[in-house]
Amino acid sequence: MSTTAVRALNDKTDAATTSVAPATQVPPKPPFVKGLAGIVAVQTGISSVDGPTSTLLYRGINIHELADRAQYEEVAYLLLYGHLPNEKELGDFRFRLIANRWLPAPTYDLLRRLPHDTVPMEMLRTGVSLLSFYDPEIEDISPESTQRKAIRLIAQLPVLCAAYHRIRSGLEPIAANPRLSHAANTLYMLTGEEPDPDFVAALNAYFVLLADHGMNASTFTARVVASTQADLHSSITAALAALKGPLHGGANEATMLTLLEIDNIDRVDSWVDEAFAHKRIIMGFGHRIYKNMDPRARHLNFWAERLGRKVNQPKYYEMSLKLALSILRHRELYPNVDFYSASMLYYLGIPIDLFTPMFAASRVAGWSAHVIEQYKDNALIRPQSEYIGPQELHYTALSERS
Numbered sequence: 127m128s129t130t131a132v133r134a135l136n137d138k139t140d141a142a143t144t145s146v147a148p149a150t151q152v153p154p155k156p157p158f159v160k161g162l163a164g165i166v167a168v169q170t171g172i173s174s175v176d177g178p179t180s181t182l183l184y185r186g187i188n189i190h191e192l193a194d195r196a197q198y199e200e201v202a203y204l205l206l207y208g209h210l211p212n213e214k215e216l217g218d219f220r221f222r223l224i225a226n227r228w229l230p231a232p233t234y235d236l237l238r239r240l241p242h243d244t245v246p247m248e249m250l251r252t253g254v255s256l257l258s259f260y261d262p263e264i265e266d267i268s269p270e271s272t273q274r275k276a277i278r279l280i281a282q283l284p285v286l287c288a289a290y291h292r293i294r295s296g297l298e299p300i301a302a303n304p305r306l307s308h309a310a311n312t313l314y315m316l317t318g319e320e321p322d323p324d325f326v327a328a329l330n331a332y333f334v335l336l337a338d339h340g341m342n343a344s345t346f347t348a349r350v351v352a353s354t355q356a357d358l359h360s361s362i363t364a365a366l367a368a369l370k371g372p373l374h375g376g377a378n379e380a381t382m383l384t385l386l387e388i389d390n391i392d393r394v395d396s397w398v399d400e401a402f403a404h405k406r407i408i409m410g411f412g413h414r415i416y417k418n419m420d421p422r423a424r425h426l427n428f429w430a431e432r433l434g435r436k437v438n439q440p441k442y443y444e445m446s447l448k449l450a451l452s453i454l455r456h457r458e459l460y461p462n463v464d465f466y467s468a469s470m471l472y473y474l475g476i477p478i479d480l481f482t483p484m485f486a487a488s489r490v491a492g493w494s495a496h497v498i499e500q501y502k503d504n505a506l507i508r509p510q511s512e513y514i515g516p517q518e519l520h521y522t523a524l525s526e527r528s
């Protein structure tokens with residue numbers, strides 16, 4: 127650009143920024159809402175979360191129907207493609223998931239080099255980011271390519287979790303078993319043993335129940351990244367970072383630590399009284415949308431109770447029930463999805479720091495569906511901020527600052 131053109135552009139910009147528009151033309155700034163509570167940020171056809179009726183629908187289907195009857199593979203397909211698969215579609219989908227249950231060699235190198243006390247959620251965040259280097263379609267954000275990438279990630283997340291856990295335990299990672307379902311293979315790759323059918327059914331129900339949930343923090347994060355037209359792996363890496371926090375996905379781990387801290391059912395009431403006296407936030411309770419019952423909790427309660435009896439260790443389930451009742455003595459606060467998940471995952475033998483990665487292994491289907499939906503009718507997600515800092519301060523030379 128010539129010097130004259132640059133000068134003309136600068137003059138125009140200065141004129142635009144110094145001219146004052148008539149007051150009537152300035153639209154009112156929307157009110158600030160802390161935590162965006164109650165703000166509708168997105169329109170979606172993926173899942174519906176209704177607080178007053180405690181209802182969760184995936185693509186119009188009530189979660190209660192899916193929790194008891196559906197395989198996670200069907201639910202992942204439903205979220206990604208918008209309808210339940212027929213037999214052939216499900217067969218193809220399963221085949222593609224099974225074919226992608228492996229990691230590129232450099233991923234294993236990374237897992238071996240990580241400090242053995244690396245928090246698994248951080249491993250997963252970095253692992254997914256690393257997988258982007260080896261994905262053949264990374265820059266293609268068409269729906270078809272993003273669906274293919276989503277299938278790869280759904281297949282790879284449990285492999286990352288299992289391989290990392292085995293390596294840090296001094297064991298060799300084991301190859302996936304193509305005969306096993308998604309849930310069964312996840313348990314198999316962690317333990318090296320073909321799992322009990324009840325364990326598989328419980329983990330499958332967990333995966334089904336956690337696969338999507340409206341505009342939660344990690345899904346919103348994924349959509350914000352997708353709205354810049356960044357690729358799926360970038361969106362999922364960011365979503366994993368958001369899921370890690372104890373106010374979101376990390377609550378299942380924090381809940382189990384609470385149960386272990388209380389340790390004895392006779393200590394539950396006094397522990398709760400003390401928590402309220404100190405205004406402590408009790409993990410696994412409360413929800414931004416569900417103020418009565420989280421519809422997912424009922425199914426996880428069922429599985430926690432069943433597995434507790436099965437492994438002959440009902441203590442943590444019984445403590446959970448008592449904790450839920452004990453809290454109601456203080457205020458109306460109900461268990462959320464993470465509460466009964468904690469004892470259920472513990473009974474499955476999943477290490478506590480892998481609870482949130484298991485949540486992620488399920489939610490990756492929902493995140494991916496949201497990324498595809500965002501691309502389809504995209505607008506950059508870019509809200510405003512309300513400036514509440516000082517005005518009219520001035521730059522002072524470094525030597526003059528105290």
Ligand SMILES: CC(C)(COP(=O)(O)OP(=O)(O)OC[C@H]1O[C@@H](n2cnc3c(N)ncnc32)[C@H](O)[C@@H]1OP(=O)(O)O)[C@@H](O)C(=O)NCCC(=O)NCCS
Nearest residue numbers: 372373374377406407408409410411412413414462463464
């Ligand atoms: C999920 C959560 C962040 C929702 O927050 P929120 O929508 O801002 O909750 P609200 O503001 O409606 O809470 C209302 C009141 O209940 C209290 N409350 C909410 N959850 C609580 C909990 N788990 N333990 C103790 N008090 C809680 C709040 O402190 C607030 O008290 P106040 O009225 O005296 O200020 C919150 O319930 C929480 O931190 N829960 C624990 C973490 C957790 O389990 N997260 C997983 C969610 S699926």
